Amino acid sequence: MDKINKSEINSIFKLVSRNFSNLGKIEKLEKFKSNGHNSIIFSFKVGNKKFLVKFLKNPNLIYGHNKGSERIKIITNIISNLSKSFPLEKFVSNKFGKLTIKFNDGIIRVTEFIENRNIKGNNFLKSVNFLNKIHNQFWYELKTKEKENLNSLIVPYELDYTFRKIKLIEEFLISQANIDQGLINKNHIKIILDNFELLNYWAKKLNLLKDKKFFHLKSFTHNDYHPSNIIFDKDKRLYLLDFDNIQYSKIFRCLFFFLLRHSTNQKKLSESLLKQNYKILESNYFTKIPNFENAIFYLMYIEIEKIFKILCRVSEKKGLTFFINNIISVHLPNVLFLIKLNQKQA
Known part of the structure; x- marks a missing residue:
């Protein structure tokens, strides 16, 4: 930019x-x-x-x-x-x-501007309850026209769509690796290319598992719900920030995005931390959700979809190539961790 x-x-x-x-x-x-x-x-x-x-x-x-x-x-x-x-x-x-x-x-x-915006530790439970209210209460307060407007803004990026563009993306990244641009780290591009085969394999597998494994409840969802987007006021009330990705969408996408992001934001992503947060989510949310093994699959789907979505956008709009840095710092490490965790569960 x-x-x-x-x-x-x-x-x-x-x-x-x-x-x-x-x-x-x-x-x-x-x-x-x-x-x-x-x-x-x-x-x-x-x-x-x-x-x-x-x-x-x-x-x-x-x-x-x-x-x-x-x-x-x-x-x-x-x-x-x-x-x-x-x-x-x-x-x-x-x-x-x-x-x-x-x-x-x-x-x-x-x-x-309100200070103390990060949720940590035991506040995960408070945040889960807050998310529950958003899903269960707000959707019924939206007018029919507003729901239609939200639905019209969704741009589908299914994995099979992005998967078909893999070769084009790979060629684009290779070409970018030879260009000296201040916003692109050549080592980051190399890391993506080195893991392309792995992402490729799981994109196929998750696409096949998708309809069998995951629930598809419709709801108003925030889709970017994580600790950095939640703030407290002096009375300890919670406020939700950054509604840029609000959609009429799949409720579990929002739930699991939150689960992974909250665990990642603790700076010590681990199996025990993920399981601990998952148990809080499972026991305090009023909707039946997949078991922990299926949750790992869903988290992987979200992260790999995000990587492919960003790469497609990068290849189509070359002015946004600096998104590659975001892939390396956040999404790819999460995918590699979840793949390792899934193999351990198996």
Whole structure:
């Protein structure tokens, strides 16, 4: 992503200041940084309150299709309705009540900043209950039109679709390995290529197992539910952040994504930690879920699908090649760990 220059920063601040004039005058820019992917994050102080501003440079590219801006509009409308009955992300509304502001080809989101945002240790149980409420309560509060809008935004990336493109992706990665680009680590590309045969094998196997092994309950799901997207306020109430991937989708996908991400975020992913979190999920969630062995298969499916989805997007939109770093740091290590764990179970 191209860095935002100083003139753009000043323009953003003028826009934020003008549209959020009811909050008072912006006093101080405290921090400005790139988060390494497709957005710029900085914070500023207004009076005694701190606010977090997230600027999405290319929203159309973020979601892998040309409905990026439309998706944000639909999602923020849904968040606005849901937040009336449950503590969701605390968006700061301007005088028109909007949750996002258009800025050239990007989107600005302004969020009140709350400290202590990570859930750790015993709070896993509290988080499971929170997720349960989201699945069971919110879906019934969405209007039929909102459900239809959510459903229309889903872009299917089945493993068989991505699997057919393996050779194209491999050729693309090999070609990229010879190009010196600052956002691409050549060693990372080599790691992906070295594990292609393994990913290839499990993509086939999981595609065959999919309909036999997994449940397909439909629900409103967050699809990015993990500790870094949950915050507490001073009264210990939970708030859910980053609804960018909200869908009318498979409920177990959201559950197991959360299980794996929470375990990974503890910085010590292990069989015992995964089993411990799984037992909490199993005993406190009100829906029957697959056993631990099937859960491993499902987690592998999610992670391999994510890798292929990112690779397909990278090969189609060469400006997003830095997503490769995300694959190496998060998804591939999880896949290798789960394959090893599955072999041990067998």
